[in-house]
Amino acid sequence: MNATLSPPACPPKCHECRLRKTGAFTPVEPQVLDFIESFRSATLTVPAGGALVHEGQVNARLFTLYSGWGFRYKTLSDGRRQILNFLLPGDLVGLQQEFGDLSAHGVEALTDCALCVFQNDSLWAVFAEHPRLGYDVTWLAAHEESHMDDNLLTNGRRNATERVAMLLMHLYRRLDRVGLVDAAGTVAFPLNQQHIADALGLSLAHTNKTLRRLALLGLHELKNGRLRLLNTRALERIAEYYDTPPRLLPLL
Amino acid sequence: MNATLSPPACPPKCHECRLRKTGAFTPVEPQVLDFIESFRSATLTVPAGGALVHEGQVNARLFTLYSGWGFRYKTLSDGRRQILNFLLPGDLVGLQQEFGDLSAHGVEALTDCALCVFQNDSLWAVFAEHPRLGYDVTWLAAHEESHMDDNLLTNGRRNATERVAMLLMHLYRRLDRVGLVDAAGTVAFPLNQQHIADALGLSLAHTNKTLRRLALLGLHELKNGRLRLLNTRALERIAEYYDTPPRLLPLL
DNA sequence: CGTAAACTTGACCCTTTTCAAAGCCCGTGG
DNA sequence: CCACGGGCTTTGAAAAGGGTCAAGTTTACG
Numbered sequence A, B: 001m002n003a004t005l006s007p008p009a010c011p012p013k014c015h016e017c018r019l020r021k022t023g024a025f026t027p028v029e030p031q032v033l034d035f036i037e038s039f040r041s042a043t044l045t046v047p048a049g050g051a052l053v054h055e056g057q058v059n060a061r062l063f064t065l066y067s068g069w070g071f072r073y074k075t076l077s078d079g080r081r082q083i084l085n086f087l088l089p090g091d092l093v094g095l096q097q098e099f100g101d102l103s104a105h106g107v108e109a110l111t112d113c114a115l116c117v118f119q120n121d122s123l124w125a126v127f128a129e130h131p132r133l134g135y136d137v138t139w140l141a142a143h144e145e146s147h148m149d150d151n152l153l154t155n156g157r158r159n160a161t162e163r164v165a166m167l168l169m170h171l172y173r174r175l176d177r178v179g180l181v182d183a184a185g186t187v188a189f190p191l192n193q194q195h196i197a198d199a200l201g202l203s204l205a206h207t208n209k210t211l212r213r214l215a216l217l218g219l220h221e222l223k224n225g226r227l228r229l230l231n232t233r234a235l236e237r238i239a240e241y242y243d244t245p246p247r248l249l250p251l252l
Numbered sequence C: 001c002g003t004a005a006a007c008t009t010g011a012c013c014c015t016t017t018t019c020a021a022a023g024c025c026c027g028t029g030g
Numbered sequence D: 001c002c003a004c005g006g007g008c009t010t011t012g013a014a015a016a017g018g019g020t021c022a023a024g025t026t027t028a029c030g
Helices: A028-041 A124-128 A131-157 A160-177 A193-200 A204-215 A232-239 B032-041 B123-129 B131-159 B160-177 B195-200 B204-216 B231-237
Strands: A040-046 A051-053 A062-069 A070-075 A079-086 A106-109 A113-120 A187-189 A220-221 A226-229 B040-046 B051-053 B062-067 B070-075 B081-087 B106-109 B113-118 B186-188 B222-223 B226-229
Touching: A028 A040, A028 A113, A028 A124, A028 A131, A028 B106, A070 A193, A070 B131, A079 A131, A079 A193, A079 B131, A124 B131, A124 B186, A131 A160, A131 B070, A131 B081, A131 B123, A160 A187, A160 A204, A160 A226, A160 A232, A193 A204, A204 A220, B032 B040, B032 B123, B032 B131, B070 B195, B081 B131, B081 B195, B113 B204, B123 B131, B131 B160, B160 B186, B160 B195, B160 B204, B160 B231, B195 B204, B204 B222
Parallel strands: none
Antiparallel strands: A040 A113, A051 A106, A062 A113, A070 A079, A070 A106, A187 A226, A220 A226, B040 B113, B051 B106, B062 B113, B070 B081, B070 B106, B186 B226, B222 B226
8 A cells, every 4th residue: 555654675785774874873984884784695575474583493594674673472382472572673683593503483574674684604704804893793682681681570570551661661762762753753553462462471451451541541642553652751650661871782 | 517518619720610521611722711711800709698790780790600509680669579590600691781881680699609700891802802702702692692582481471380390490401511410310409489489470479389289299309408300201391391402502 | 345353341260469377497595 | 405586488368460251343454
């Protein structure tokens, strides 16, 4: 219907990368950028609902999500699913698998996605030739782990209301960082309630009721696939999640 | 009382490191080992219950746990605590904090601990001078994240019985890897039920009842601070947690 | 339009939490 | 040698938060 809304494809040159212009990422020398570009082996688009990585797949790819949303997940044999985290533009994905093993989790496209895919098994070259980039990759991995820490705290110790508030705040802030909040203060929000439930360790029904309650209280508004936060203070307080000074992220 | 049971202190030379003789870690060239030793700035012991890192501390240290147990945790303002993971001998700790921010989590000694502490702010040198080690550090970070993935699945989607089975299996296997299972098939188990509850996102009372039920079923035995698994098969099946081929870990 | 997916809502049930009280183990001090 | 006290474990009863099930209702879209 609206080709205009489908996400922008990766530019042929990393020098033209939209993401680097957001100011959310650490600037890199032109020559390093050339190296990154040479390290990139392909660009790829995946339609909404498609698999970026299959659960149990061997030798999965390493890539940066250029546009669109995705999520990592694991499932139990009886179908229970846990969404591990959501992937937004600028996220480097696949470090785990890159390290030899079969992928212990799946990655799915939530919307149409455009990816910058890196050469298989060549991560080592990054470390050998550009230690600085290697350091950055480690930083990213450590940073991601601390996200997972937050997530675990949320799933293990917060109640339903707190969890939902947490998720809304967290996603909104991440999107804000990469310039995806529009003039009206809304962000695209392609998750359905099942996704939210699976990310928060709740049932669908209870997620709905909780979400509903927060909306009724005037804390947020969710319609036409867009999210607006109406009372950031209250959400922060409920989730006990206060802003951390935004800091520049490495981007590969 | 029993000085014999307190954990061995770090040897002065990395070449004499007990851990490297377990066969659980990737062998390194003698000269690389020299480098690691030069990178190590101190050894340290911390008594059981002591803080290795305070929650919110800035500029925390990077270290490898040489002996003893610890755990990383986060707390909410009303005291709810989530244990993020347990630290066993050979674990590298502090990558997150090393990267500038204030530590978002605390680290506490569960038993007396001996640590090999690395020079502050010198991680960069590792990447610059020994890209291979840098690569290993990244591998470790990625590996840890996949542990956190498992943990999140457990907290979000497994029920109490499954969670407990998971924890017992997981710890036992990790201890086995570093040679800490004794001839009788038991391992030291310094956790109390509150620790287990906080790691699994359960209440103390329910943790007790669940643990009790599993013991009554003859799946495990826990006494005198030692754990023995009596029916690994059943535990595996309950937790849906099957063994992955043990693979060599990098050790700094 | 018509159909399927996604969202809502209510009723009921159950796992887990909360609260409270014993019991147990052990080290300390009398 | 025994009494006392504190930490940890065990149990039970009652309450609640959240899960399950089963409709409706709305929305998206072919």
